[in-house]
Amino acid sequence: YVEGDDPPTIEGFAAAVLDAVRETCKTLAVPLPQVVVEPGRSIAGPAGTTLYTVGAVKEIPGVRLYAIVDGGMGDNIRPALYQAQYEAALANRITERPATTVTIAGKYCESGDVLIQKVHLPYPAAGDILAVPATGAYNYTMAMNYNRLPRPAMVLVKEGRAETIVSRESFEDLVCNDQIPERLWK
Numbered sequence: 001y002v003e004g005d006d007p008p009t010i011e012g013f014a015a016a017v018l019d020a021v022r023e024t025c026k027t028l029a030v031p032l033p034q035v036v037v038e039p040g041r042s043i044a045g046p047a048g049t050t051l052y053t054v055g056a057v058k059e060i061p062g063v064r065l066y067a068i069v070d071g072g073m074g075d076n077i078r079p080a081l082y083q084a085q086y087e088a089a090l091a092n093r094i095t096e097r098p099a100t101t102v103t104i105a106g107k108y109c110e111s112g113d114v115l116i117q118k119v120h121l122p123y124p125a126a127g128d129i130l131a132v133p134a135t136g137a138y139n140y141t142m143a144m145n146y147n148r149l150p151r152p153a154m155v156l157v158k159e160g161r162a163e164t165i166v167s168r169e170s171f172e173d174l175v176c177n178d179q180i181p182e183r184l185w186k
Contacts, residue, residue, distance in 0.1 A: 002085045007042065041137030048136025050076065051091065052115075054128040055107065065102050067124040072106015073113045074146040076132075076139050080112040088119045091131040096122040104130065108147055140166065150174055 018035065025032050052069035059065045078084035088104060098120035106113035115132065143151045150169030155162050
């Protein structure tokens with residue numbers, strides 16, 4: 001998900017897997033199995049872009065510059081879970097040249113809530129829109145209500161039209177299954 005990644009083509013991947021299966025079956029003298037592959041993020045990953053709003057910027061002089069966004073590990077656990085890496089851009093300032101290295105941190109109260117360790121951006125400001133491409137695979141399915149916060153909406157954009165396909169969760173959505181025993185009301 002970062003510049004420089006060079007994933008194999010679907011055809012190249014299939015050829016490599018099938019060659020290995022054929023060779024192993026020949027060595028073991030077993031019949032060829034039916035091979036089924038779930039392509040996962042190779043199809044859905046590039047199809048999604050997550051948009052965040054920068055809420056605050058914090059600089060520790062000589063150490064690090066943080067941009068804290070209105071999302072984080074609750075909507076993209078992949079960086080915290082297994083060090084997935086992403087690129088990013090300030091969508092509202094896309095024509096500006098990068099001027100500094102920024103760490104993108106989430107809004108959750110966890111030291112591991114870092115979406116991107118190092119990304120080159122124009123100096124960020126509160127209100128900037130941060131676009132993180134290639135987030136179409138697994139972000140929504142792995143999203144959670146960490147710290148009891150609602151999940152964001154999902155919007156489909158095609159041919160210049162934007163349509164909500166998953167509504168933003170509300171507080172009511174978060175508590176709709178909660179039950180407080182009557183004995184605690186006394």
